[in-house]
Amino acid sequence: MNLFRGPALGPVSKLLTESGLPAADLSPAHLEHFFATGAPEQLTGVVGLEISGDVALLRSLAVAADCRSQGLGQELVAAAERHAHSLGVKELYLLTTTAQHFFGRLGYRDSARASAPAAIRATREFAGLCPASSAFMNKTLSPGPPRR
Ligand SMILES: CC(C)(COP(=O)(O)OP(=O)(O)OC[C@H]1O[C@@H](n2cnc3c(N)ncnc32)[C@H](O)[C@@H]1OP(=O)(O)O)[C@@H](O)C(=O)NCCC(=O)NCCS
Secondary structure (H helix, E strand, O other), rough: OOOOOOOHHHHHHHHHOOOOOOOOOOHHHHHHHHEEEEEEEEEEEEEEEEEEOOOEEEEEEEOOOHHHHOOOOHHHHHHHHHHHHHHOOEEEEEEEOHHHHHHHOOOOOOOOOHHOOOOOOHHHHHHOOOOOOOOOEEHHHHHHHOOO
């Protein structure tokens, strides 16, 4: 797997749009905490984090349709979790309409939207881009030194 940090906006937007995920709010500044797989102009997978102190929104997880069910999705989530942990993030949050079971298998638990920290509520994804019917999930990252 060719995993790299900081993919370009064009290829990220293309993969997200093809995967039915919102990309309208993304700017180049977001991409510092994004990871991708594949070639820089032809991504096979992407995942991103919006980090605010010790919490972060995990977002924009997509794997190209012809590359699914090979473990890429799990690898991307694991990379985002390692990165978040290395920056001192303790709690990850996400919204999903399509992948609740996928994230459940990775240790994410259903959570009440009302319990979301202010920094998560302030993200555009939380505030409006994702439908109100989306599942809201969270995962506490294990304490201790960052995993390798
Ligand atoms: C969700 C997604 C990223 C998973 O990517 P992937 O590379 O296929 O994931 P993996 O290969 O790591 O899948 C691991 C397991 O989860 C399963 N799985 C994949 N998508 C799933 C889903 N939406 N719901 C339940 N299980 C799912 C796979 O079948 C696989 O199980 P298996 O190992 O028993 O076959 C991909 O299906 C996708 O891009 N979907 C469209 C965009 C999307 O919904 N993103 C999530 C928004 S937050």
